[in-house]
Amino acid sequence: MDERDREGTAATLRAAALIVIVGIVLGLAFNAVGLAGRPPRGLPWIRQPERMPSLEDLQPASVLAPSGMSGWLAGLDPVGAAWAGTAPSRATVADTARAARKPAVKPATKAAKPAVTKKTTKAPVSVARIQPQPVRPAIQKTGTPPPPAVAIPLPVVPDLDQPIEVKLANVKRFFDAGPTAAVIVDARESEEYAAAHIAGAISLPYEAAIEKPERLAPFKNLGRPIIVYCDGGDCEVSKDLAKSMLAEGIRKVLVFTDGLPAWKSAGYPVETGATGAQR
Amino acid sequence: MSRVLTWAPLRRGAQILLGLLFVYAALAKISDVPAMAREVHNFHLVPLWSEYLIAMTVPWVELVAGLAMVLGIAPRAGAWVCGALLIVFTVGVAAAMARGLSFECGCFGTASGMRVGWGKLGENAAMLVLAALGAQRAR
Numbered sequence: 499m500d501e502r503d504r505e506g507t508a509a510t511l512r513a514a515a516l517i518v519i520v521g522i523v524l525g526l527a528f529n530a531v532g533l534a535g536r537p538p539r540g541l542p543w544i545r546q547p548e549r550m551p552s553l554e555d556l557q558p559a560s561v562l563a564p565s566g567m568s569g570w571l572a573g574l575d576p577v578g579a580a581w582a583g584t585a586p587s588r589a590t591v592a593d594t595a596r597a598a599r600k601p602a603v604k605p606a607t608k609a610a611k612p613a614v615t616k617k618t619t620k621a622p623v624s625v626a627r628i629q630p631q632p633v634r635p636a637i638q639k640t641g642t643p644p645p646p647a648v649a650i651p652l653p654v655v656p657d658l659d660q661p662i663e664v665k666l667a668n669v670k671r672f673f674d675a676g677p678t679a680a681v682i683v684d685a686r687e688s689e690e691y692a693a694a695h696i697a698g699a700i701s702l703p704y705e706a707a708i709e710k711p712e713r714l715a716p717f718k719n720l721g722r723p724i725i726v727y728c729d730g731g732d733c734e735v736s737k738d739l740a741k742s743m744l745a746e747g748i749r750k751v752l753v754f755t756d757g758l759p760a761w762k763s764a765g766y767p768v769e770t771g772a773t774g775a776q777r
Numbered sequence: 778m779s780r781v782l783t784w785a786p787l788r789r790g791a792q793i794l795l796g797l798l799f800v801y802a803a804l805a806k807i808s809d810v811p812a813m814a815r816e817v818h819n820f821h822l823v824p825l826w827s828e829y830l831i832a833m834t835v836p837w838v839e840l841v842a843g844l845a846m847v848l849g850i851a852p853r854a855g856a857w858v859c860g861a862l863l864i865v866f867t868v869g870v871a872a873a874m875a876r877g878l879s880f881e882c883g884c885f886g887t888a889s890g891m892r893v894g895w896g897k898l899g900e901n902a903a904m905l906v907l908a909a910l911g912a913q914r915a916r
Contacts, residue, residue: 521838
């Protein structure tokens with residue numbers, strides 16, 4: 499490489515550095531102009547981790563167990579707790595109509611039918627619909643009716659103008675309570691939804707909701723919470739979809755941040771296919 | 778062979794073609810910076826705090842480099858910058874593929890809908906060839 503080549507290379511490097519610097523300055527200036535506009539259109543300079551209020555932390559005292567046992571109670575499944583006999587002293591029968599939909603409410607009739615008991619112990623799918631619970635041979639042998647049906651009320655979802663984080667235990671409680679208790683929405687793309695999704699979840703990809711906001715209209719005035727999820731971890735589309743819903747006037751939007759991986763890890767029901775079954 | 782690679786019309790054609798591609802990609806990203814920020818986030822390669830800074834500056838670097846090539850102001854330097862960006866993008870796509878991630882790469886904005894994968898790697902390789910041709914010194 500002769501002197502002329504070296505000079506040419508150095509000049510090219512200087513020009514390349516200048517291109518990078520000019521590009522960065524223009525990008526920052528463009529964003530600054532956007533932030534100064536009304537309404538502001540730019541991005542914040544530094545991205546901060548988003549913190550959502552937690553549904554578990556927002557529960558009113560009347561729904562929680564006394565003396566700060568909320569975390570313990572939130573982890574309990576109403577059905578499993580009732581059978582195990584560990585929760586009745588803290589739980590209340592607040593909604594008998596809702597409780598009537600749960601398997602635990604009808605143990606007297608079911609326990610009298612051995613075929614039903616046999617089915618529930620054999621079929622993994624039906625077991626997966628509820629929390630694992632101890633086998634109850636004494637009930638089958640003696641015909642002693644099970645403990646009185648007790649259900650922990652579903653969490654109260656406050657009407658906030660921001661998404662609320664919800665944990666697996668409470669998502670499962672809403673799931674067990676049926677589609678009239680909450681709507682579960684899969685914010686991932688259609689292909690991912692078809693590969694696996696929470697049983698009964700509705701597919702509403704975030705990108706599709708952004709392109710066609712009218713797809714959010716059916717979720718207005720549902721009168722029940724909407725639980726949005728995606729792939730857990732750093733997955734953002736559930737939060738983004740929840741924000742879009744709130745911007746459209748939809749309320750009581752919960753974000754299941756642990757998402758499908760946590761649901762699958764717990765062994766809860768998962769479906770495949772492009773169309774979710776109606777629960 | 779080297780004479781073919783440094784043939785002026787071929788070099789200039791590669792610079793214009795790559796420049797136009799970068800200008801198009803840059804404008805698509807600049808028109809929807811939040812979407813660009815989401816795509817940056819999807820790669821999970823940079824710290825969270827830096828994602829917005831990358832989303833708001835990289836498209837402008839692409840735009841300036843693309844214009845430098847198309848307009849012939851500093852075509853070789855533009856080809857170098859584009860080549861460096863392409864290497865970074867290709868490493869990002871390969872890393873995402875290695876981790877089993879599947880998402881729209883956002884390389885040409887969200888309109889193209891192209892996902893990370895072998896197709897995207899091939900596309901980047903083709904553009905790297907253009908960048909190499911465009912970076913040749915005139916004889």
